[in-house]
Amino acid sequence: MTSVVGWLLDLYADEREGVVLWWIAKDGQRLRLHQSFEVKFSASGSPDRLRAAWRWLKNQPIPVQLGRDQGRDLFIHDPVTLLTIQSSSPTDHHRLFSLFSKEFPDLDYYDADVELSIRHAAKYGTFPLACCSVDYNPDNMEIRNIEPLDSAWSLDPSPPPLRVMTLEPDLDPLHEIPENVVVSIEKKQYLFPLSAKRPLMINLQAVLRRYDPDILLTNWGDTWLLPLLLKISRETHLPLSLNRDTWRGILHKKDKSYFSYGQIVYKGEQLHLFGRCHLDMSNSFLLRDCGLDGVLETARVTTLPLQMTARTSPGTGISSMQTLVAIRNSILVPWHKQQAERLKTALDLLHDDQGGMIYQPITGVHTHVGEIDFVSMYPSIMVRCNISPETPAPTFLGSDYPPGLIPLTLKPLLEKRVEMKRALGKMAHWDPRYDRYSAASSAYKALLVTCFGYLGYRNARFGRIESHEAVTKWGREALLMAKETAEDMGYEVLHMYVDGLWIKKEGVSQPDQFAPLLDEISSRTGLPISLDGVYNWVAFLPSKRDPRIPVPNRYFGCFQDGSIKIRGVEARRRDTAPFIKETQLELLDLLSGCTSPEQIQQLLPNAENLVEKKALQLRKRQVPLDQLVVRQRISRDLSGYKSPPPAARALKQLNSVGKTKKPGQSIKFLFVNSKDGVFAWDLPYKASPEMISVIVYEKLLRRAANSILSPFIKNTLPLFDSPISRK
DNA sequence: TACAGTCGGGG
DNA sequence: GTGTACGACTGTA
Numbered sequence: 001m002t003s004v005v006g007w008l009l010d011l012y013a014d015e016r017e018g019v020v021l022w023w024i025a026k027d028g029q030r031l032r033l034h035q036s037f038e039v040k041f042s043a044s045g046s047p048d049r050l051r052a053a054w055r056w057l058k059n060q061p062i063p064v065q066l067g068r069d070q071g072r073d074l075f076i077h078d079p080v081t082l083l084t085i086q087s088s089s090p091t092d093h094h095r096l097f098s099l100f101s102k103e104f105p106d107l108d109y110y111d112a113d114v115e116l117s118i119r120h121a122a123k124y125g126t127f128p129l130a131c132c133s134v135d136y137n138p139d140n141m142e143i144r145n146i147e148p149l150d151s152a153w154s155l156d157p158s159p160p161p162l163r164v165m166t167l168e169p170d171l172d173p174l175h176e177i178p179e180n181v182v183v184s185i186e187k188k189q190y191l192f193p194l195s196a197k198r199p200l201m202i203n204l205q206a207v208l209r210r211y212d213p214d215i216l217l218t219n220w221g222d223t224w225l226l227p228l229l230l231k232i233s234r235e236t237h238l239p240l241s242l243n244r245d246t247w248r249g250i251l252h253k254k255d256k257s258y259f260s261y262g263q264i265v266y267k268g269e270q271l272h273l274f275g276r277c278h279l280d281m282s283n284s285f286l287l288r289d290c291g292l293d294g295v296l297e298t299a300r301v302t303t304l305p306l307q308m309t310a311r312t313s314p315g316t317g318i319s320s321m322q323t324l325v326a327i328r329n330s331i332l333v334p335w336h337k338q339q340a341e342r343l344k345t346a347l348d349l350l351h352d353d354q355g356g357m358i359y360q361p362i363t364g365v366h367t368h369v370g371e372i373d374f375v376s377m378y379p380s381i382m383v384r385c386n387i388s389p390e391t392p393a394p395t396f397l398g399s400d401y402p403p404g405l406i407p408l409t410l411k412p413l414l415e416k417r418v419e420m421k422r423a424l425g426k427m428a429h430w431d432p433r434y435d436r437y438s439a440a441s442s443a444y445k446a447l448l449v450t451c452f453g454y455l456g457y458r459n460a461r462f463g464r465i466e467s468h469e470a471v472t473k474w475g476r477e478a479l480l481m482a483k484e485t486a487e488d489m490g491y492e493v494l495h496m497y498v499d500g501l502w503i504k505k506e507g508v509s510q511p512d513q514f515a516p517l518l519d520e521i522s523s524r525t526g527l528p529i530s531l532d533g534v535y536n537w538v539a540f541l542p543s544k545r546d547p548r549i550p551v552p553n554r555y556f557g558c559f560q561d562g563s564i565k566i567r568g569v570e571a572r573r574r575d576t577a578p579f580i581k582e583t584q585l586e587l588l589d590l591l592s593g594c595t596s597p598e599q600i601q602q603l604l605p606n607a608e609n610l611v612e613k614k615a616l617q618l619r620k621r622q623v624p625l626d627q628l629v630v631r632q633r634i635s636r637d638l639s640g641y642k643s644p645p646p647a648a649r650a651l652k653q654l655n656s657v658g659k660t661k662k663p664g665q666s667i668k669f670l671f672v673n674s675k676d677g678v679f680a681w682d683l684p685y686k687a688s689p690e691m692i693s694v695i696v697y698e699k700l701l702r703r704a705a706n707s708i709l710s711p712f713i714k715n716t717l718p719l720f721d722s723p724i725s726r727k
Numbered sequence: 728t729a730c731a732g733t734c735g736g737g738g
Numbered sequence: 739g740t741g742t743a744c745g746a747c748t749g750t751a
Contacts, residue, residue, distance in 0.1 A: 113739090259742045263734085289738075315740045336739080355743080442738060449736085453741045460740070544747065551746065553735080568746085573734060632733070643750050645732055731750080 002138045005149070006031065007129050007160035009214055010277060010305060011117055013090035019120065021143065022244065022275050023134060024160050024214060030244065032275060033136050035143040039093035039119065041112040042071065042082040042332070043104070050083045053104050062096045063088060071110065071332045074390045074405060074462065080332065082110070090116050101335075109335035114327070118320055121303035122327040127152050128299035128306050129160050152300045153412050155419060156433065164292070165213035169194075173224045175682050181225070185211050194228075201238035204229070208241050215277050215306075216242070217292065222280040223255075223268040244275025257664040260313065264635050266664025270311055277306045284310040286446075290439040297440035298447070301413060314446040315454060318409070321447070322462050325409045336461050356498030357476040360550045361540035365597055365711050366494055368509040369502050369557070371532040372518060374478065376445070377499035378452040379414050380527050381474045383407045389455075389464035405462055410451060417444040418528075475499065478525045485521045495540060497552055502538065509534060511560075533559040536595045539711040541569070556708070558592035570704040574666075577697070579627040580704045583614050587708045600712050611705045618697050621689040625670065628697060629681050633666045646671070650680040657684055671696040 006025035014020045017034035025031055043053060057064055065086040070079040085100075087093040097112050120126050125148040133147040150157050165185050169178030181200065183190040190207065192200045218225055226242065230250070233240040242250060251272040257264055268283045279295065281287050287295050287310050299309040302317040303324055309317070326333050374380070381387065388404025403411070420437045427434050454460040456468030475498070483493050486503050495502040508514065514531045521529050538557025543549040554568035564585070570576045571584040587607050594600045617623050632647035638655070641648045650669035651661055659682065661667055668681035672691040679687050 256739095258740085260740075263742085313740070319740065438738090445737070450741075457741050463741095554746085568735075572736095575733070635732075641732085643731060645749075647733085729751090731748100733748085734746090735744105 001135055001144065003133060003135050004029075004031065005131065005133050007131050008126055009129070009160075010275060010307075011120060011126070012274060012305070013094075013116055015089075015091050018089050019116065020245070020274075023132075024162070028161070030212065030214070030275075031141075032245065033134065033141050033143050035146075036088070037090060037116075037120070038086055038088055039090050040084055040086040041093070041097060042069065042084045042110045043107040044071075044073075044080045044082050044110070045104075045107040049104065049107060050081075053083055053100070053107065056103060057085060057100065060096075060099070062092050064096065072330060073108075073110070073332050073334065074326075075334075075464075080108075082332075090119075110332040111327070112335045114323055114333055115304065115308075115320065117303050117305050117308075118324050118327070121324055124148065127301075127303040128309070129157075129296055130300070131158050131160070152303075153416050155416065155423070155437075157300075162215055163211060163213045164215045164217055165207070165211055166217045167221065167225065168219035169225055173220055181229075183207055185213075197232050197236050198238065201229075201233055201236050201240060205238070205240055212244075213276065215279060215292070216273065218278065218280050218282075220280065220282045221278060222270045222283040226250075226271045226278070227269075242276070242278070243273050248274045250274075255662065257662050260315075264633070264664040266662050267311070270307075272307045279307065279310045285313075286310055286443060290443045291435070293436040294439035294443040297436065298443045301416075301444070301447070314450040318447045318451045318454060319461060321413070322405060322409050322451075326405060326462070329405070329408065331405060334461055336459070355472050357479045357496060358498065358552045359493075359496035361495035361502070361552065361555065363540045363542045363550045363711075365537055365539045365600070366502075366504060367535075367537045367596060369494060369504050369535040369538050370508070370514050371500060371502050371535065371538075372482070372514065372521075372529055373500040373532050374482075374525075375528040375530055376414060376417070376448055377475055377478070377527065378471050379410050379448040381471050381478070382452065382455075383411050383414060384526055385470070385474055387455075387467050387470050387474075389462055389467055393466070393470060406451065406455070406467070410448065413444055413447060417441055417448070420444075478527055481525050482521045482529065485524055486517060489517050489520065491517065495552070495555075500532065509560075533561070533563070533565075535559055535565075536592070537597075537600070538565075541707070541711065556588060558588065558594075562592055564588050564592060569707045570700075575630055575632045576704070577628050577630050577700070579614075579623050579697070580700050582627070583611070583701060584704050584708055586610060587705060591712075597712075604709070604712060607705075607709055611702070611709075614701055615698055618692075618694050618701065621692060621694070623697075625687055625689065625692070628670055628692060629668045630671065631666050631668050634661050634663055636663050646678045649676040650678045652676075653678075653680040653683060659683075 004025050006023035009022040009024055011019060011021050014034065018036040020032060020034050023031040023033060054066060057066055067084040069082045069084045071082050073080045087096055101109060124146045126132065126146060130148050131150040133149055134143060135145040136143045165183065168182050170180040170182055171178040179194060181192045181194060192203050194200060229240060253270040255267060255269040257266050270283065271278055279287055286298060295306060295310045298317060299306050302309060302320045304312065304317065304320050323333050386401055386404055386407050388406035391401050391404035420441050424437050424441065452471055455463050455471065456465055457463050479496055482501055483496060486493055486501060491503040491505045493501055493503055511531055511534055518529055518531060535557040539555060540550060541554040543551045556566040556569060558564050566572050569584065571581045587610060590607055590610065591600055591603055594603065634647055634651055638648060638651060646669060647667050650667050654661065669678045670681065670687055671677060671693045672679040672687065673693045679691060
């Protein structure tokens with residue numbers, strides 16, 4: 001028997017060995033161990049059907065152990081009688097469940113589709129990069145015992161000595177033709193020409209062997225680079241050991257488009273490795289937004305393998321956390337079948353209108369305004385009021401009922417994030433923990449927010465619309481209490497939006513002056529609230545269709561520390577060209593130091609000069625083309641468009657040269673003087689400055705400038721706004 | 728004018 | 739294999 005202390009890198013099922021676990025040992029070894037792992041699921045239904053199921057299971061060839069048990073279904077009051085089915089390995093379980101559930105589609109299944117890593121976490125307390133003490137038999141590398149020395153909730157776990165290698169083409173393969181593969185290891189870089197195929201393979205294989213990375217960080221690795229390298233490897237018959245588990249194939253997952261948050265999203269194809277983790281920066285929002293630290297910190301709390309964590313949505317993450325808590329608390333995990341969405345009833349529509357509290361702002365420019373926001377409002381409410389599918393409707397001050405599944409899941413995450421945020425506030429930027437804390441804090445925020453959304457999602461395993469409504473109800477309640485408190489203390493409330501208030505009081509302009517109000521709101525509502533900042537000035541815009549009507553989420557302003565906040569206007573939209581966005585930001589920057597409307601008035605001529613200068617650059621065609629690129633999402637197949645918008649016309653051009661985009665992918669294009677009015681950016685031939693439609697861009701420029709300047713220009717109608725026509 | 732299409736969130 | 743809202747805004751017919 002050998003004992004080793006190390007960090008868990010990866011875990012996956014194996015046909016013969018049960019579960020394979022890769023460890024980074026303290027002494028630097030990379031260890032491949034395995035462990036037999038039994039998997040149990042259960043079914044409930046009428047006694048007749050369960051008897052029939054028992055007979056069927058007895059007469060099929062996959063070995064099983066059957067039993068009877070009782071269990072707790074969160075949505076059923078009484079204990080449920082269960083037929084339990086235990087397989088001796090994860091692969092047996094998969095095969096058996098897929099056959100069995102087809103044979104008996106009328107049964108209710110539990111614990112049937114739980115990710116292997118979650119089952120392992122529930123049984124042994126493991127999670128990605130958990131530091132553990134492992135006993136194993138050195139003769140056959142079989143694990144005898146795993147003892148976690150680490151908790152997912154600790155702020156500063158012992159850091160694993162990860163070896164990271166970056167692999168990327170030198171140019172964006174969607175836009176240009178890359179010539180080299182760039183390999184980066186720590187501070188070193190290597191450049192291998194793509195055209196010299198044999199040397200490329202030999203060199204790559206050599207670095208992979210020599211450095212033996214744990215993490216292979218790529219750009220376009222899923223969708224372009226690794227498929228290409230594997231193809232070259234086949235053509236040249238030269239080996240390329242991307243996997244550590246060398247005899248294994250690489251797992252390809254197909255691309256797909258799906259609906260989420262009311263829109264189509266596209267997820268590119270994926271390549272998963274074994275024994276080593278492939279993370280594609282271009283195919284992972286989490287990796288792009290929160291970096292490698294964000295992925296590692298998310299994997300620790302969700303217990304999903306690193307390669308999966310990087311590529312899934314926060315919804316999958318929070319759902320995994322709920323599943324783990326359920327198993328640990330002996331709550332059955334209902335099988336999540338993909339059921340057709342039923343149509344909404346009139347009642348549902350009525351309910352949907354009862355979301356967050358939204359108020360109409362007082363339009364125009366206001367100075368010395370404080371913005372206060374509840375901290376993680378919805379998750380805090382779920383924890384404080386014990387809102388969960390199985391808990392009774394709460395009163396505002398919580399319930400006597402024991403904590404439900406959702407609060408049990410959220411509480412440690414919420415507390416870890418609050419602690420990290422608190423530490424960040426006092427920490428220097430050069431502190432080695434700073435980046436990791438920031439990454440974790442924004443990754444956790446997404447998990448927390450999504451948990452609320454999932455309560456209202458019909459297909460979620462642990463959702464219940466009444467719970468969702470209870471959260472928004474208490475949210476509105478808390479916001480109204482905050483408003484009353486502010487008014488009681490002499491503030492004017494200019495605007496409210498879901499979890500934030502914009503308030504003003506004569507003589508109050510320093511951050512610490514807001515403290516008594518914040519304390520009072522916290523004590524009245526029981527929810528944490530903090531000052532987002534004090535604006536030098538903030539402008540709430542009216543509707544463009546009717547200037548008498550305020551709109552809740554179009555505003556911008558400058559804080560005392562010089563930072564700028566913008567919502568709803570062009571610069572916030574991803575379909576705004578960089579040049580236009582830049583202009584808006586420069587205009588705001590120009591006005592940011594002002595503390596009175598008079599000062600702003602004085603600077604207006606400068607602002608207008610800036611706009612004219614930009615317009616002149618456009619007319620002289622001096623603006624770099626990449627600054628004029630517009631990006632829009634394709635929502636359907638080309639044939640689905642009745643009046644093709646610019647993005648669809650650009651896609652048509654790409655199609656004509658054999659390139660394609662699927663619904664959910666975005667496409668880049670320029671506005672030009674041609675029949676289509678657009679020119680796709682990723683065509684093999686390049687656009688030239690003469691093609692650009694100066695008219696279109698100048699209108700976009702003036703419209704954007706107008707969004708910023710109109711609140712300051714008295715008694716003038718917007719001068720420059722008119723529809724943009726093609727040509 | 729009616730209809731069709733896109734975006735928003737946070738950091 | 740995970741939020742099919744909803745309102746503002748813009749372009750096209």
